[in-house]
Amino acid sequence: MIIKTLASGASGMRAHQLRLDTIGNNIANINTTSYKKSTPNFGEIVRQALGEEGVAVVTEPRPESGAGVRLISMARVIDQGDLINTGLDLDLAIAGQGFFKVTSPFEDDEQEYYTRDGSLSIVNIDGETVLVNPSGYKLVWDGELDPETYQSYTVDEKGTVWGKRFSDGQREDVGNIELFTFPAPSNLASKGSNLYLATEASGEETSGVPGEDSFGAIRSGYLERSNVDLASEMIGMIEAQRAYAANSRTVQTADEMWDRANNLRK
Template identity: 25%
Template sequence: MPFRTALSGLNAASADLRVTGNNIANASTTGFKQSRAEFADVFAASSSGISSTAIGTGVRLSGVTQQFGQGNIDFTGNNLDLALNGQGFFVLTDGGSQVFSRAGAFQVDRDGFVVNPSGQRLQAYPPANAEGTSFSTGVLNDLQLDASEAPPRATTEVDATFNLSSNAADVSALPFDPSDPETFNYTTSLTTYDSLGQSHTATLYFRNTGPLSWESHLAVDGAAVGGAEPLTFNADGTVATPAGAVSFGTHDPGNGADLLDMEFDFTTATQFGAVSNVSALRQDGFTTGRLSSIEISDTGVIQARFTNGQSTALGQVALANFPNPQGLQQFGNNAWGASFGAGEVVLGSAGSGNFGAIQSGGLEGSNVDLAAQLVGLITAQRNFQANAQVISTADTVTQTIINLR
């Protein structure tokens, strides 16, 4: 009957309108993937499965499939906003179960966990070593930002690069007195740290004791440490002795911290005709630090930056992929769930295998082509009108038959 055929057409056009309308409604939804209504024709068949007529009996909705094309990336400036450029999904936990999403609008909850607006926690691989250069890819953890202070580290090594003037006067006849500038030729200082993170001023004094011969002294917070350490140079101005690091001895900071025991590397020092000067002083200690910012690389490595200039790797963002993403189960709230049709989940990290890169400070927009959807909206409307006209025509024909005398 043409009525049933046209009715199936009305239902198909209505479904097409709903799919198109949903796409248009989500044109600005972060991480949204547009859907496509797919239809199949219907033929009546006998019990043997062979079509009993060459005339079809309408149309049916065979499926609604999502199109996982790349959306545009909009930059936000928020480091916790993450966009995926390429394949893959963010891995999230929702009450202990895994869900997957392309929407990377993350924030920190009251407990320091990185979550999306639905409260689902972002998953990451924990660091496998203290340096944060490798990660345990067999373990997934909830990513948590630690707001506690970073512990201090006492200064143990100092690298000093300086020049002592070959024109300096010999002051070996005068006993060394740090308060008398006449008893030394050059001095420089730097800030060092004890095991409690308290800063101390370390001052180096250099005295010319003859041709190519010097001696160095150390004071910490004005208190002398150890005795004189000799420093000699070759005829070309390079260091002859010491060949390695120099230790002046230990110093008690007087605040309950461990004794300061610093080694000084003078092997890059020179004695040239230029005025005495220092070009570099580097020490390996630092004070306590508070979390100041989070940086996420294009491979998903999360670095916590502290106010003391140090950084710590907190983990690496985990990504997931599927052989057939169109088979994923839709949960809403920009989330999908694993399903038999999607295939086994494949876990990895950004920039490896077939996984895309992560863009920190950006969000992936919807991949809806609004112009194409509006054209599709007009097409669906015309289809609906045409099928309605079939019903009207069939009604006229039927009425004519009824009116036969």
């Protein structure tokens, strides 16, 4: 029983340490554009009914003894964050469901990534004028930019990109930005820098026009804040610290009992 108690207390300490680490990471990213907080999900390792040997049992059904907890999954909470006005035409926020698709600027990385960070800028890469996110990843969209023809660009709620011509100041449709959704977006794999990868658990992507069907609308001149609520994270941190301390005392008490048992003199 003492060994079981030690193992159970140690698993509880590991679980709440992981919870503290996750909360700390959430708080650290509270000002990161479109950051989605994480939350760990735990489950019992195993429960075993107490038998007749070792511990007397007089009740039915027989009481059970647990063996600790383990991490089941690290879930991403895909809730909408507040939108903040930046006034910049190429700052795009998604009001609702969906992700932008981007590709890596590195030739050896052929992965397709997804993000809700729509802070875009225009750069020239190898002679091509493209839209990139703050990490330099290129936006995947149906169109191209012509800096010799257009002086500026705007994006409407449907994802249509409009270029303002130098010649007469009139707007012209130069392409469209699609959004992508998943059956289980909380199971996307985080790759850092606000980038996600599709997984078997997240399901396959579905593309669509912003503002139609289940896709969110694009808000030009806005950025999405993180969905981290500082108050709830602080409460969770206090709970995790107290639970960690309780499991630590369990381990300490079991260790003291084991020490006394080993030093009994007949």
